[in-house]
Every structure is written in structure tokens, then in C-alpha cells.
Amino acid sequence: MSFSCILRRLLTLTLGAVPILAGFQDFGIPASDSTVDVKAFNVANFTLNNLTHVFVHPVLPGRETITLPMHAFLVEHQSSQKTFMFDLGMRNDPQNLTPAFAEFFSSGAITVGNFKDITELLQDGGISLDSIDMVFWSHGHFDHIGDMSKFPNSTQIVVSSKTNLTIFPVSSASDLQASDLDGHEVSTLDFDNANLTISGMPAIDYFGDGSFYLLDTPGHLTGHMTALARVTPTSFxxxxxxxLHHAGELRPHGNFETNFPCPGDLLDAARDAISTDFFWSSNSTPGAFDLPSRAQPLFAVSDTTDSFYVDPVEATVSIDKIAALDADADFFVLFSHDLSITAILPYFPASLSGWQVEGLKPSSVWLFVDPANPAFLFSPV
Ligand SMILES: [Zn+2]
Incomplete structure (x- = not known):
């Protein structure tokens, strides 16, 4: 048992019913000393014009357009030295996406400036593409699958077995085209036969050593999966x-606030800035929003007919399962399009594996309620 586990048990014995952080073993995660190292890239920021409503509800006047980063993660499995990616961001020639996605860019619905794609960012950083053993696609959308034609054939693609791997134009509704798969071995993960469950999500221990789990996390697109990276024996x-697409879909939530209180300066800013015409909590008064007495997230998952969640109810349940991990000190939750943390997240070549000792979580999780933060969407403009 690690020191932090012993400390927790002692605190539980000493403090009884006082809220206590659960610890990873309470989520069904076996103990292990095997780890991976995680480094993040923000491939590009893209702006979705008049599309905030496909992600979240409510959308306040003047907040109809949203800008999002595109995170991609370089992961190294320490014992085997295998190097891989979890998501890639988008290719930098949007005109060559499948027609349905290319149309978003040609019509101006989505805009993005010129940028270096992940293959250039990796090589600029001294990472040879030959060294990337595999690429996990969380799902098959253009902003996650990059341009696989730039990777050597030796780079394998790993997806959930529920991912639609049909190809446009053979299948007119497909998100993928031949160049996304050509030459690469594709392996699929069968969550229906997963023998592990982590925070309610069917889980696959990819290396069999507890260092990197894939989690079945449905709701956004069929086959959507997340990953749980063990970066020290007791932190993930x-x-x-x-x-989720916005931190406001995740927080506040249950006892998150108890374990990770909002810093006083942000609390004050949120009190004045979050509109009480649109958001409420028991201790709020008109014009003064009280964050600590709000137990559910500020945003609901979009359920409009054009929602980017294929199943908003399922997505909400998935977010609940992630929120249980989010409320625990052993877990740091990142997501592809979290604009709230781009100013403070240490990007490649920095490693994120020391997030816990570096205090990255308490300093980042409430940034989105600050009206000065680019992800703030909680007042009309
Ligand atoms: Zn995405």
C-alpha cells in the first residue's frame, strides 16, 4: 500500500464522516507500478460559428460562436518503450476532408487558420514518425484522426470495435475515406467482452500491466472511447x-467542490459575472451567483436536433462517470477541446506526468468560471 493510500485510510479512521477522497482502488483499478508518460499538443484552435448550441445548453445571447483547441497526446509506455498517440487533431488541408466535413470549412461554418499538423509538430520536436507504433482514435471525426497518409504503414490504428470503419463514397454517410486507413493495420477493441469496469465504464487494460486503459465512453459518436493513463503508480x-466539450458540462458536480474548492478570487469573479437570469443555485440571489451551492454542472449536453452528441442522454451518463473520477485527487481529467486550460497547460515537450505534485489540477479546474477566461460563456454579451 502506498503512502498516500495509508494516509487516506488513517484520515478516514480519524475523521469518520468528513468527506474524503476515495482513491483509485475504489474505482475498480488494480494496483500497479507500470506507468506511461503523457505529453500534450494543441494542434490548432478552430472556431465554430453559430454552433455553440450543438455542444451545450443554454447558449446565452452573444455566445453563439465558440472557439476550441484540438488536443493530441503523445504517450510513451515506459517498460516497452512503445510510443503512441491518443488522437491527432485535424489535417491542415480541410478541403481534402470527406465532402460533409470539407463543407463546414468551405461554407465558413468552421474556420481555422494555417497551422502545422501533428506530423510536423512531432518531427519539429525530434520525434520520428517511424517511432509512433500506433495511433488510438477516440472516434472517427476529422478533428481526431489527423492525416494517416503521412504516417508510415508501420503505424497501427486502434479504435473501438463499434467505430464505423466504412469508407466514403462507398458508404455515403461515412466520416472516413480510403486515405485514412490505407496501408495501416487496424485493430479494434471489443468492450462488450471487457473484463474490467472503471467508474462504471467497461475498460480494456491495453498492455496488460495497468499502465494504460481504454474506456468505453458512449454518447458523442458511436464507438467513442476515452483513455486512462497511469502516470505514477497512484495518479492518472x-x-x-x-x-464533453466544455468544462461547464462537468463542473460543478456532486462533491467536487468539497474536494476542490473554487479559489476565492475566482469565486468572487463568478459571483458577479455568472448571470443569475440563466444559472441558479440555492444560495444565489438575483445578480449574485453562488457557486458552492450549485451541485450540478452549469451546462447540459446539447440535445438539439443538430447536436454533436448522437445520444445526449448516454453522453450525460458518461459525463457523470467521468465526474466521479474528476472529484478524486488521483485523477486529472483532460479533454480534447478544453479551451479553459490552454493558457496554463504545459504542452510538449513538457510532460504532464507530474500533474499531481505540480498542483496542476487545483490551479486549473475552475478557470472556466472566470469572465477573463476565453472559455467563459455564462453571461450575455
Ligand atoms: Zn472533437
């Missing part, structure tokens, strides 16, 4: 992909 990063 949840790579949440598109299980």
Missing part, C-alpha cells in the same frame, strides 16, 4: 476526448 490522467 483521463484523456476524455469528446465525452
Amino acid at each position: 490522467i483521463l484523456l476524455g476526448a469528446d465525452a
Whole structure:
């Protein structure tokens, strides 16, 4: 038993009913000393014009357009030295996406400036593409699958077995085209036969040593999966992909506030800035929003007919399962499009594996309620 586990048990004995952080073993995660190292890239920021409503509810006047980063993660399995990616961001020639996605860009619905794609960012950073053994796609959307034609054939693609691997134009509704798969071995993960469950999510221990789990996390697109990276024997990063698109879909939540109180300066800013015409909690008064007495997230998952969640109810349940991990000190939740943390997240070549000792979680989880933060969407403009 690690020191932190012993400390927790002692605190539980001493403090009785006082809220206590559960610890990873309470989520069904076996103990292990095997770890991976995680480094993040933000491939590009893209702006979705008049599309905030496909992600979250409510959308306040003047907040109809949203800008999002596109995170991609370089992961190294320490004992085997295998190196792989979890998501890639998008290719930098959007005109060559499948027609349905290319149309988003040609019509101006989505805009993105010029940028270096992940293959350039990796090589600029001294990482040879030959060294990337595999790429996990959280799901098959264009902003996660990159341009696989730039990777050597030796790079394998790993997806959930529920992912639609049909190809446009053979299948007119497909998100993928031949160049996304050509030459690469594709292996699929069968969550229906997973023998592990982590926080209610069917889980696959990819290396069989407890260092990197894939979690079945449905709701956004069929086959959507997240990853749980063990970066020290007792601390983890949840790579949440598109299980959610805004920190306000995750927080506040249950006892999160008890374990990770909102810093006083942000609390004051939120009190004045979050509109009480649109958001409420028991201790709020008109014009003064009280964050600590709010137990459910500020945003609901979009359920409009054009929602980017294929199943908003399922997505909400998935977010609940992630929120249980989020409320625990052993887990740091990142997701692909979290704009709230881009100013403070240490990007490649920095490693995220020391997030816990570096205090990254308490300093980042409430940034989105600050009206000065680019992810703040809680007042009309
Ligand atoms: Zn996405």
C-alpha cells in the first residue's frame, strides 16, 4: 500500500464522516507500478460559428460562436518503450476532408487558420514518425484522426470495435475515406467482452500491466472511447476526448467542490459575472451567483436536433462517470477541446506526468468560471 493510500485510510479512521477522497482502488483499478508518460499538443484552435448550441445548453445571447483547441497526446509506455498517440487533431488541408466535413470549412461554418499538423509538430520536436507504433482514435471525426497518409504503414490504428470503419463514397454517410486507413493495420477493441469496469465504464487494460486503459465512453459518436493513463503508480490522467466539450458540462458536480474548492478570487469573479437570469443555485440571489451551492454542472449536453452528441442522454451518463473520477485527487481529467486550460497547460515537450505534485489540477479546474477566461460563456454579451 502506498503512502498516500495509508494516509487516506488513517484520515478516514480519524475523521469518520468528513468527506474524503476515495482513491483509485475504489474505482475498480488494480494496483500497479507500470506507468506511461503523457505529453500534450494543441494542434490548432478552430472556431465554430453559430454552433455553440450543438455542444451545450443554454447558449446565452452573444455566445453563439465558440472557439476550441484540438488536443493530441503523445504517450510513451515506459517498460516497452512503445510510443503512441491518443488522437491527432485535424489535417491542415480541410478541403481534402470527406465532402460533409470539407463543407463546414468551405461554407465558413468552421474556420481555422494555417497551422502545422501533428506530423510536423512531432518531427519539429525530434520525434520520428517511424517511432509512433500506433495511433488510438477516440472516434472517427476529422478533428481526431489527423492525416494517416503521412504516417508510415508501420503505424497501427486502434479504435473501438463499434467505430464505423466504412469508407466514403462507398458508404455515403461515412466520416472516413480510403486515405485514412490505407496501408495501416487496424485493430479494434471489443468492450462488450471487457473484463474490467472503471467508474462504471467497461475498460480494456491495453498492455496488460495497468499502465494504460481504454474506456468505453458512449454518447458523442458511436464507438467513442476515452483513455486512462497511469502516470505514477497512484495518479492518472483521463484523456476524455469528446465525452464533453466544455468544462461547464462537468463542473460543478456532486462533491467536487468539497474536494476542490473554487479559489476565492475566482469565486468572487463568478459571483458577479455568472448571470443569475440563466444559472441558479440555492444560495444565489438575483445578480449574485453562488457557486458552492450549485451541485450540478452549469451546462447540459446539447440535445438539439443538430447536436454533436448522437445520444445526449448516454453522453450525460458518461459525463457523470467521468465526474466521479474528476472529484478524486488521483485523477486529472483532460479533454480534447478544453479551451479553459490552454493558457496554463504545459504542452510538449513538457510532460504532464507530474500533474499531481505540480498542483496542476487545483490551479486549473475552475478557470472556466472566470469572465477573463476565453472559455467563459455564462453571461450575455
Ligand atoms: Zn472533437
